[in-house]
Amino acid sequence: MSNVLAVLEQRDGVLRKVSHEVVTGARRLADALGGGATVDAVVVAAGAVRGTDALGGFGADKVITLTNPAFSSYAPEGYARVLAERAKVGSYGAVVFAASATGKDLAPRVAARLDRPLVQEITDVSVVGGAVVAIRPVYAGKALLKLRITGTPAIVSLRPNVFTPVQRPKAGTAETVAIEGPAGRVVVKQIKAAPAGALDVAEAPIVVSGGRGLKEPANFKVLEELAAAFGGRAAVGASRAVVDAGWRPHADQVGQTGKTVSPTLYIAVGVSGAIQHLAGMRTSKVIVAINKDKDAPIFKVADYGIVGDLFEVVPKLTEEIKKLHA
């Protein structure tokens, strides 16, 4: 039987939400593999991880916590070593990562140790004739590549926000295993946190992005107010033009040389919709564009558009959203 290993993510002993997507994707893959394939969800940490008990609810059959005091923060070499060992011992049919900053760093290391190919940032997965078939965007989202992975385990990472968590109650079991060995030569000394409460654009379910149409950095306040109206579910993104101008940090940039986002709702404000910007957001579920130029390319990918001056439209939108949440 070929079971599926779902690699979870924690920070400071708390499970990261992207882990729900990993378990959801792994469950889907296990069901497609058939034969009663199970999902083992594994997390590497210094000790117990808060939030793992809810994973049965997303379809995990077993949650395995691999602990070592040296693993309180991400240790690329140590994590890769113990995960590769685990993957070997369990002779899994597939190993699923999140294509988060950590997942994209960790998955290639584990794959190389297992001498197996890695398919990063997939947006869809299925099983055809017993083999895992994955789809991923290439050429900055201008094409989709469909790949068959031969042999096992098939190793994939899931693009965030694509595998929407599905509640699939299962009676899961839990297991904690203490792991020996060093954390490795590469040491995370510190995490300089972004301002408290700030959601990352790559993970927020709603993204409000601003471009050169905002005219000057201080005007991003109107977007921050709109984001705030969504009650902690929205992040503010930016086009490269405004990042290059120093108006916004690079961490907020959406696009080919910035972040790839797939939120439920993407609101592009004063963004023209250059091909490199679209590369980072075209897989959003619903796109809204607000632009004063009715011919702006962003309207070609937007589901809903308003032609008009953002300085009139956005405050009105903020007001309406606030009413909904009142």
Added chain:
Amino acid sequence: MKIAVCIKRVPDSETRVKIAADGKSLDEAGVKFILNPYDEFAVEEALRRKEQAGSGEVVVIALGPAAAQETIRTALAMGADRGILLQAQGLHPDGLETAKVLAAELKDSGFDLILFGKMAIDDSNHQVGPMVAELLDLPCVTTVAHLDIQGSRGTAEREIEGGVEVVEFPLPAVLTTDKGLNEPRYPALKGIMAAKKKPLDVKPTAPGPGALEVLGLAPPPERQAGKIVGDGAAAVPELVRMLREEAKVL
């Protein structure tokens, strides 16, 4: 400082993607190829490190078709000392096979740093650098946006969700570069002339077949032509209604 930089020849990001008749690859007719933009950061960083150290060598290595000599010349024009082309017919989507070829070339060559881009903008595989590091058993930090090296130890910063990770590592090491690390220089005319005379080794290579089979390459599903809800602030209530009732996202 002896530094290797792995560079890839990729289609320009402005390229209109046309799919070839086989339904599995890019139709390269009329496509302009460039040095992968992330690899420009890597080349620039290598040059600065060598300049700071006052001595050393920057070697650029590309796996690719004969035409990738152009890509190598671009890096040489920026200031790299010599180039190696591992010449192969076509490139495969399996990043591990690319990593194996590069690792074999880099093995035991005594580099203090081996630099990569964080990803190639064509396949966006986001994996070759850390895979090479594993194959060579070298420490590796990916997506480096800030770098400080003192003697045989380095400190790097990399963006993660909601923050920046500060990472320490010993040299020799593998690093992959992110935007923000530096501003790559443009090759000056003098550099372009000099590049023509710099050594470029061409070695025939045959990467393994790998374990990934391309089933197809297709355009992304067209997004439904959207609707313009209206003009100006007056259209906002209708937009909100549609987002609630039609799109069901609010």
